[in-house]
Amino acid sequence: MSDIIQRFAQIADHQAILTRYPFPDRRQAWLDRLQLNIPELQCLDALSEAGGAQYQAPAVDVRPKGIAPQGDAQGIAAIAEAARREPGGIQTPAQLALQSAQAHSNLHAFIELAGETQIAEQAQAARERFQDGLQVPLLAVPVAVKDLMSVRGFHLTGGSGGPTTGAEATDAVAVQRLRSAGAIIVGTTNLHELAYGITSVNPHFSAVVNPRSADHIPGGSSGGSAAAVAAGIVRAAIGTDTAxxxxxxxxxxxxxxFKPTYDAISRQGAMDLGPTLDHLGPITQSVDDSALLFSVMAGLPAQVPERLADLQGVRVGIPRRYFFEPLAADVSRAMDAAIARLKADGAELVHIDIPGVQEASALQFATLCSEATAIHWERLLARPDSLGEDVRVRLEIGQLFPAIWYTRAQGARKSLAQNFQSAMQGIDILLTPTLRTTAPPNGTKSLQVGDTQMPLHAAVTSLTLPFNLTGMPAISLPCGTGDNGLPVGLQLAALHNHDWRLLAVAARAELLLKDSYQ
Structure with missing residues (x-):
């Protein structure tokens, strides 16, 4: 047993008494889980005293910088345009989405689907808003919502077990804005329980199946939302993003x-997991679709990104250290090919380093373990058996973390955010892979990434979580396929509040890369 685990064993012997947690017999399960995170624990143990103010997310000022959808509308804008021409058919797209969801029930993408009456009532409300001359940019667009936020008329489960209350009487703010824009909610999507995991294997509502390959994970925690979009059930779904x-x-x-700037979309009405890390955002079939949903949910005028004729004048930062080391060989080749296309379109490539980013996983671990346990502590005390084992043990170990680790981690987050700010001076966009590999196989606990054996959580989350720690906007889009035929994700990120610049470059990149992945 390593020294750090031995120290946690000593904490565990006393902490359950202090917190009055009535299940000290689970001590060995806690220590076994902590074994997976020894590098993060050692990093936290070595953090120096954090001086100065603790991390605070910057104020949000995401101003409209896109353009209104044009006459050549595609995607969800085309659905809305067709409904405006023929208001009598407003409920037809939602009805087709329901039929598709039922036909794809083997994916376990949904926890609850809307009934015919719900669809008819939503369609009528959208039709009345349109006929009253109100702006309904998402008229008739079917949208799926992750079952982590309140949706009027649906049960809120958080993907978790145990008793549930009746159907929700109100919408989360983001959902209410979608409805006001004419969207029709067709169902709530499956997820990794409480949004606390990356596989979307849910012991209560079945494991979500990846439409690209049933033998590989769909990712998480918003696996149901991504599966519903990838299968073509809906073009747009809402997810949450904590790591x-x-x-x-x-x-x-x-x-x-697309994960926007922290709090650009209100989280009111959504269940918390890690309040300083949680974001809401869209999962869609195109960048334009993501931009439209984002603008509506953020309370902005509905818009798509400005059209860039090329990437001349766009400076793209390439942080090779950490973000590109290690990578699976097929992901590395896809990244090189994508970077070459952006360069050929005029982008100026700048190689940069982000000091301190190698500590990001440790900072995320301390922050999320502490916050998630605090959020769900009463549930853990009252109904622990209603939780799946993987989520229960992660919530239990949060009680063992020293408060000084949490506060030091927040100070280190502030330094990391400042380091990104400094490294990206004069840089428009940061470019990285989204994952170090393609979708991992089902049931795997670790991955071989190049010459490095990595725990699954580290291999999957290490490139995305820095932007939760800092609150910077980031987007993933397909940029090719791996040797196994599965998609490779390209991640673009920008500084706080530069969401529309990010979306504009992402839309151009999507156009440049569209023939690299089918």
């Missing part, structure tokens, strides 16, 4: 996933 839970399943399933 990559929008971008990871988007990469695994070959779709677009």
């Amino acid at each position: 990559g839970s929008i971008r990871i399943p988007a990469a695994c399933c070959g779709v677009v996933g």
Whole structure:
């Protein structure tokens, strides 16, 4: 047993008494789980005293910088345009989405589907708003919502077991804005329980199946949302992202996933996991679709990104250290090919380093373990058996973390955010892979990444979580396929509040890369 685990064993012997947790017999399960995170624990143990103010997310100022959808509308804009021409058919796209969801029930993408009456009532409300002359940019667009936020008329489970209350009486703010824009909610999607995991293997509602390959994970925690979009059930779904839970399943399933600047979309009405890390955002079939949903959910005028004729004048930062080391060989080749296409289109490539980013996984681990346990502590005390084992043990180990580790981690987050800010001076966009590999096989606990054997969680989350720690906007889009035929994800990121610049470059990159992945 390593020294750090021995020290946690000593903490475990006393902490359950202090917190009055009535299940000290689970001590060995806690220590076994902590074994997976020895590098993070050692990093936290070595953090120096953090001086100065603790990390605080910057104020949000995501101003409209896109353009209104044009006459050549595609994707969800085309659905809305067709409904405006023929208002009598407003409920037809939602009805088709329900039929598709039922036909794809083997994917376990949904926890609850809307009934015919719900669809008819939503369609009528959208039709009345349109006829009253109100702006309904998402008229008739079917949308799926991750079962982690309140949706009027649906049960809120968080993907978890145990008793549930009746159907929700109100919508989360983001959902209410979608409805006001004319969207029709067709169902709530499956997820990794409480959004606390990356496989979307849910012991209560079945494991979500990746439409690209049933033998590989769909990613998580928003696996149901990504699967529903990848299967073509809907063009747009809503997810949450605490360590990559929008971008990871988007990469695994070959779709677009956008995590905006922290709090650009209100989280009111959504269940918390790690409040300083949680983000809401869209998973869609295109960057334009993501931009439209983002603008509506953020309370902005509905818009798509400005059209870039090329990438002349766009400076793209390439952080080779950490973000590209190690990578699976097929992912590395896909990245090189994508970078070459962006360069040929005029992008200026700048190789940069982000000091301190190698500590990101440790900072995320301390922050999320502490916050998630605090959020769900009463549930853990009252109904621990209603939780799946993997989520229960992660919540249990959070009680063992020293408070000084959490506060030091927040100070280190502040330094990391400043380091990104400094390294990206004069840089428009940061480019990285979304994942170090393609979608991992089902049931795997670790992955061989190049010459390095990595625990599954590290291999999957290490490239996405830095942008949760800092609150920077980031987007994943497909950029090719691996040797196994599965999609490779390209991640682009920008500084706080530069969401529309990020989306504009992402839309151009999507166009340049569209023939690299089918």
